[in-house]
Amino acid sequence: MSAAKPRKRASGWSLFIYVALAAYAASAIFPVLLVVYNSIKSKKAIFGQPLSLPGPGTIDFRGYETVWEAANFPRYFLNSGIVTLGSLGLTLLFGVMAAYALTEFRFRMSRWLSLYITIGLMVPIRLGTVAILKLVMALGLMNTPTALILVYTAMNLPVTVLILSVFMNTVSQDLKNAARVDGAGEYRILFGHVIPLIRPAIATVAVFTMIPVWNDLWFPLILANSEATKTVILGAQQFVGQYFKDWNAMLAALTLSIVPTLILYLLFSRQLIAGLTRGAVK
């Protein structure tokens, strides 16, 4: 009897949660869907009935043709890939090592170092654009993927270190000590014992650092806007000139740029969900 009541209330509550989440998901997906299905509509239809689905009269693949012919799109994709994977690799490598050092070792400046990294979380890196621009020019790295990789690595390190620290703290101290007694060095303990145990966290961090990098317009525009180093997102902007806007091509380019992120999500989703829920419970 008394057990039935809370269950009823719980189901009402969970109904509410589902409705709220569904509404949120719909509002998040809607603009994306809008971009995707408008990309296969004629220009007139895009402006005339932007919300209606493509039909027999309005379907038009001209945008994709333009993208395919006009621009250096394979090149842009490659650039985006290099920049994203490069900064992801460096972010994870340094993030993992910094998080391990900060959680595992007590050294003189460790508290201050943690604080310094946390501050990096609070200050948007775009505030430092001018200084970054000057630095990149001084280093002679203008219009190179290296510049972008370095900037994105710096941008993502704080949040990476923070998330990974939380997860590394959950790895049993006894386990690390057992490995030390067996003669494993710190690098071996980190890469051989700790990282396999926090794979979900690493997948989470990977997805969350990768997507903003892939989608970024700001730094490619400022640091690497030459034809040879443009990224997909920057490349798509060429269809939006001051006097001429090719919405078909623009939407087609954006749709294409979503694909890699989507593939990535599907690949990582299991680990990602494990990582998110564990973070939420602990």
Place this chain on the structure above:
Amino acid sequence: MADLTLSNIVKNYGPVEVLKNIDLHVPDGEFVVFVGPSGCGKSTLLRAIAGLEDLSGGSIKIGGEDVADRAPAQRGIAMVFQTYALYPHKSVFDNMAYGLKLARRPRDQIRAEVMKVAKILELEALLDRKPAQLSGGQRQRVAIGRAIVRDPKVFLFDEPLSNLDAALRGQMRIEIADLHARLKATMVYVTHDQIEAMTMADRIVVLNAGRIEQQGAPLELYHHPANLFVAGFLGAPSMNFVPARAIGASAAGAEIEVEGIGRLTVPVDGAPAAGTALTLGLRPHDFSLERGGMDCEIDTVLVEPLGHETIVYGALRDGGPRMTIALEGGPLLRTGVKTRFRFDPADCHLFGPDGIAYRRRKQHFTPLASGASEQGANP
């Protein structure tokens, strides 16, 4: 095989002193048990010996060699952890072989070593399993096996059995004791469990707040605790403490007056001056209904019949100190009534105002060589 010498070990976490000037010598082949309340520094001391914790001061010698600057793997120790700490993604075989692999020993030698140990611990059938596929007892056996494979000079155990259920704990206790007899290795063992401490140890070291309170053979500590802390810590149920006052001394010992009991003479050395505030200690098991020259009246509050013995909880006179009494067998006692219990003054412990015990005269056990039972001569 080797002895272990700790000299003046100090460990601070920031301003907190966790270990304060620990001196200890463990002879070759001895089984030493560290006991003490939670947070007293047992694990910290063990980790310090293993080299997993930097010392703030002092030195550690294993087999006469100073190991302060050596990594854990170079110290000739092996450690078994409370949480087993098996490598979750390695098989049982690889768990046990890991240390030897890292030491770059030849493959067939590793195999031979692991198989030998697996045979001793009856793990042969489990070698291909992952730790997650083992029961708690099996995991702990693998952890012990991993330690043996390293062929250490000193074994370190940090509460290895506390995650097991009571039956398994009893069984593993015997296995570890057997292992010690077989390997004749020096072993340092941390536990919360009185029975483990009393039965396994050649020597018990009682720690409290980062200091050694007393060390000695289990029965020596039980019958001659050096101070109130050790007296209260060892033995279950723990010793009853009753305030007392010295009124004089005679050849027979210290004459004291205890409210609720009366005057009695406790046979101890170095009797206190008249008027000194003392503490009388009485073990629950030293009471009976018939035997003993003294008696006292207890308001019983709760009676727990356990079959082989009966535990009585109560208070000495109205609102007096709480008392616990353990009687043999199952005498019929009722709660809520005053009952007289008898005891022998020779069984009493007496502590000075500083908590230090006066040496008792009663000899409670004689060396095994004489063939006498450990309980020794009752008068």
